[in-house]
Every structure is written in structure tokens, then in C-alpha cells.
Amino acid sequence: MTEPLEPPDDALIAQLAAQQLGALATLYDRYGRLAYALAYRILGEAEAAEDAVHDAFLLAWRGAGSYRRERGTVRGWLLSIVHHRSVDVLRRKTAFRPAPLEAAEHHPADSDTAEEAARNVEQQGVRRVLETLPEAQRRTIELAYFGGYTQVELAALMGVPLGTVKGRMRIGLQKMRRALEHAR
Amino acid sequence: MTHVLDELELYVLGVLPPATRAEVEAHLVACDGCRAEAAALTDVISAMHDALPVREPPLALRQRILASAGTRVVRPAPATWLRPVRAWLPAGALAAAAVVLAVLSVGLVQQLDATRAELAGAQARSATTQAIAERVSHGGRSWYMSGVEQWKGAGGMLFVPQGAPAYVVFHDLPPVPAGANYTIWLVDAEGRWVRGASFAPAESGVRMVDVGVPVEGFDRCAVTLETQTTGKRSGPIVMQSRMY
Numbered sequence: 001m002t003e004p005l006e007p008p009d010d011a012l013i014a015q016l017a018a019q020q021l022g023a024l025a026t027l028y029d030r031y032g033r034l035a036y037a038l039a040y041r042i043l044g045e046a047e048a049a050e051d052a053v054h055d056a057f058l059l060a061w062r063g064a065g066s067y068r069r070e071r072g073t074v075r076g077w078l079l080s081i082v083h084h085r086s087v088d089v090l091r092r093k094t095a096f097r098p099a100p101l102e103a104a105e106h107h108p109a110d111s112d113t114a115e116e117a118a119r120n121v122e123q124q125g126v127r128r129v130l131e132t133l134p135e136a137q138r139r140t141i142e143l144a145y146f147g148g149y150t151q152v153e154l155a156a157l158m159g160v161p162l163g164t165v166k167g168r169m170r171i172g173l174q175k176m177r178r179a180l181e182h183a184r
Numbered sequence: 185m186t187h188v189l190d191e192l193e194l195y196v197l198g199v200l201p202p203a204t205r206a207e208v209e210a211h212l213v214a215c216d217g218c219r220a221e222a223a224a225l226t227d228v229i230s231a232m233h234d235a236l237p238v239r240e241p242p243l244a245l246r247q248r249i250l251a252s253a254g255t256r257v258v259r260p261a262p263a264t265w266l267r268p269v270r271a272w273l274p275a276g277a278l279a280a281a282a283v284v285l286a287v288l289s290v291g292l293v294q295q296l297d298a299t300r301a302e303l304a305g306a307q308a309r310s311a312t313t314q315a316i317a318e319r320v321s322h323g324g325r326s327w328y329m330s331g332v333e334q335w336k337g338a339g340g341m342l343f344v345p346q347g348a349p350a351y352v353v354f355h356d357l358p359p360v361p362a363g364a365n366y367t368i369w370l371v372d373a374e375g376r377w378v379r380g381a382s383f384a385p386a387e388s389g390v391r392m393v394d395v396g397v398p399v400e401g402f403d404r405c406a407v408t409l410e411t412q413t414t415g416k417r418s419g420p421i422v423m424q425s426r427m428y
Contacts, residue, residue: 024253028246036241038233050245051426057249070219071212072226079233083198126235144197145232151199170193176228 009074016064024061031075032057035082041146042086052089056082087148129179137172140165187211188218196225244330251339252328316353316392324348329405329423331356340423342395342405350395352407357391357422360384360409367410368395369417370402378402382413403427 007015007026015023035056039049059081067077130138140158143149155162188208194200195208212219324345329352331338340354352368360366368380381396399405406424408417 021250021253025246025250028249032241032246033238034233034236036245037236037239040239041236046242048426050242050248053241053245054249054252058252061253072223073230076226076230079230080198087198126231129231130235141197144199145229149199150201151194154199166194169197169199170190173193173197173225173228176231177224180228180231 010069013064013067013074016061017067019061024057027060027074027078028057031078034075035079038079038082039086042083042090042148048089048093049086052086053082056085059085083145090148125183126180129176129183132179133172133175137168137175140168141172141176144169187215189221192218192222192225196222196229242330244336248328248330248339251341252326316390319343319345319351319392320353325427327405327425327427329407329425331423332421335422338423340407342399342425342427344399350399352393352395352405354385354391354393357385359387364409364411364419365413366422367408367413367417367419368393369406369408370395370397370399371404371406372402377406377417379414379417382410399427 007023009030012023012027012030016027032053035053036049039052039056040046043049043052056078060078063081067074071077072080133141136158140154143154143157144151149157151162151165154165158165188195188211191200191204191208195205200208212222320343324343326344327342329340329342335358338354338356338358340352340357342350342352344350357366365382365384367382370378370380372378378397381393383391383393385391395405404424404426407422408419409422410417410419412418
């Protein structure tokens with residue numbers, strides 16, 4: 001007897017839109033760890049990350065009908081909600097901003113078992129791509145995405161004109177894109 | 185709007201001002217070329233996600249999300265890509281109240297179908313349960329506090345009905361030692377703890393407790409184990425939640 005197949009992401013979203021709680025559980029089982037890793041990277045503390053992931057999954061639960069396949073994957077959609085929610089929380093906490101650069105790389109992983117090996121290989125590949133970027137571009141991209149800084153804040157923080165900040169983000173992301181495409 | 189290629193890197197990094205972001209999103213709906221470019225850049229962001237260190241979320245988070253979702257009323261999906269949480273429950277949402285009770289009373293079971301099956305039994309169990317059902321049916325904003333340390337498995341849903349006093353529905357909260365009590369606290373942005381109700385359950389189960397103070401102006405709620413019914417907090421945190 002064959003095992004029942006896991007529903008694809010698109011089917012899960014349809015079930016979510018129909019308010020089937022089981023679909024939310026499956027979505028969490030599939031992406032909860034990644035969502036938490038992202039929230040923790042941005043917020044730097046477990047409790048706030050837990051709250052952000054909680055809120056993000058509830059937003060997904062209530063807003064599943066707004067998902068548009070042509071705009072990207074379910075994974076990307078869900079993680080964009082987690083990112084927005086985490087950055088919202090971070091911007092309210094004016095006293096705290098996470099270490100912008102390699103802080104996450106220095107955190108020991110809570111789970112680093114054999115089944116993570118494939119993922120670790122992919123992580124290393126992406127990190128190598130990040131390392132190919134000039135320091136200023138990598139720093140700007142990480143501060144923007146994981147630090148939740150606005151363009152204006154970044155310009156002030158780094159002591160460069162706004163146009164330079166924008167240029168670093170544009171050129172850096174395009175370089176990463178080409179490097180990733182080349183690696184695939 | 186003309187093509188937005190110059191804005192797309194900033195868009196996927198989330199650094200555009202809200203007005204510009206909205207313009208870009210409106211353009212992406214209609215422009216295949218810009219949308220394809222945005223999708224390619226989103227793949228780069230996705231790769232950054234892949235580079236994140238693995239980090240295990242707390243085991244209770246899954247239950248907490250499912251419990252909170254179980255209390256949310258089903259509404260037509262919004263037309264926007266993202267929107268903020270609006271957690272108001274409509275008055276008279278008896279079905280939602282029933283789900284809350286079922287979820288709480290059976291220890292946050294994870295499947296809605298299963299909770300529905302438990303509903304009849306849960307409602308019939310006691311007059312207390314009926315009273316909670318009636319009160320929860322009036323809806324309101326809600327936040328779930330998840331038990332920590334030795335209180336893992338216990339929890340409490342703080343309800344703030346519109347125009348009515350706040351209350352908490354606790355489940356699986358163990359009895360306290362002699363001379364101790366549970367105390368509900370509200371915490372503001374400056375870290376000031378304001379004492380709400382104190383209570384000492386005689387037995388584990390579902391219990392409703394009035395908070396005793398208005399919740400407006402606070403951004404966190406918590407329950408601690410205390411030996412005094414007045415004064416500053418000194419005991420361990422039993423459960424807590426942020427209030428957004």
C-alpha cells in the first residue's frame with residue numbers, strides 16, 4: 001500500500017483559503033523551521049521570533065485568498081510575510097538592532113544532524129556567493145534585508161549618499177543573481 | 185506607470201517607502217516583463233533564506249498557532265497581497281467560541297474537525313464551560329499565552345472584548361502550592377509591570393479569570409507565580425505573550 005502523497009503547496013493554499021486547519025498544520029510543518037530561522041535572524045531573540053512567526057502564520061491563514069501564483073512560490077510568499085512582520089517588530093524596538101554582518105553564521109545551529117547535510121551543502125554554496133560580493137555591497141544588502149534598515153537609515157549609518165546605498169543594493173543583488181544562475 | 189526595473193532590487197529587499205512599494209506592486213500585476221524580473225530577484229532572496237542557520241522553533245509554537253487560528257472567524261479573503269492583522273471577532277460568533285472551548289478543554293488539539301467532534305461533550309461538561317462559551321461568543325481581540333518551563337502544556341487566551349473588561353481563559357494550569365497564587369500582569373513598552381488579578385486554582389482544567397485592569401496602553405501580558413497578592417513581581421513567569 002502506498003503512502004498518501006503530501007499535498008503540493010498550491011493545494012495547501014487552496015485548503016487554507018477554505019479555512020482547513022489541517023492545511024495550516026502541514027504548512028507549518030513544511031516551513032515553520034525556516035520561518036523561525038528567518039525571524040530569529042532578524043530579531044535576534046527567541047521570544048520575539050516566536051511571536052513574529054505566530055503572527056505571520058495567522059496572516060497567511062487569514063490572507064491565503066490573496067496569494068497569487070504568478071507572483072512567486074508559496075514558500076516565498078510565506079517568508080515575505082515573516083520578513084515583513086519581523087521587520088515591523090524590529091522597527092518598533094528602537095533600542096535593539098541585530099548584529100548586521102556574520103552574526104547568524106556564528107550562531108551554532110540548534111539542529112545540525114545528518115539529515116541537514118544536503119541543506120548545509122546548499123547553505124555553503126549560497127554563502128560562497130555572498131562572499132564573492134565586495135564587502136560594502138554584502139554589508140548593505142544584509143543590513144537592509146536582515147537589519148530592517150531603510151535606505152535613508154543605511155545612508156546615515158554607513159556615511160554614504162543615498163544613491164550609493166541604492167547602487168550597492170542593485171549591483172550586489174544582480175551579482176548574486178548571476179553567480180547563483182552560474183552555479184545551477 | 186512606466187517600467188519599474190530600477191526599483192525591483194529595492195522592492196525585493198523590502199526597503200522601498202510604502203507609497204513606492206504600492207506603485208511597484210500595482211505595476212507588477214499588469215507587466216509580465218517586470219514580474220519575471222522580480223521573480224528572478226526573489227529567487228536571490230530565497231537563496232539568502234537557504235543560507236540561514238537551521239534553528240528549531242519551540243515545540244509549543246505549532247500548537248499556539250493552530251489554537252489562535254481556531255479562534256479566528258472565517259471571512260472572505262482580502263484582495264491585497266499583504267495586510268495587517270485585524271483580530272476582532274464579530275459579536276455572536278458562537279461557533280468560534282465553541283471552537284475555542286473545544287481547543288482549550290482538550291489541550292489544544294490540532295485538527296479543527298477533531299475539535300468540532302469534541303464540542304458537544306465539552307459544552308455539556310459543566311456550567312463553568314457554558315459561562316465561558318457565552319462570554320467568548322461576544323468576540324474581541326485575543327492573544328494566546330503559552331506555558332513555559334514546568335508549565336509547558338498549560339496556556340491562557342487573553343480576550344479583550346470591545347467595550348467590556350478583559351479576561352483570560354486558562355487551560356491545564358496546575359494547582360499552586362499552599363500560600364502561592366497565579367497573578368496576571370500587563371507590561372508596557374517601558375517594562376513597567378502592572379498587577380491584575382490573582383487567583384489560585386484548586387484543580388487543573390478550564391478556568392476563566394477577569395484581568396481586573398484595562399489593557400489599553402500595554403504591549404505584553406504575562407502570568408507569574410507569586411506568594412503575595414500586592415506589590416511588585418517577584419515570582420517566575422508561567423506564561424506570556426506580546427499584544428499587537
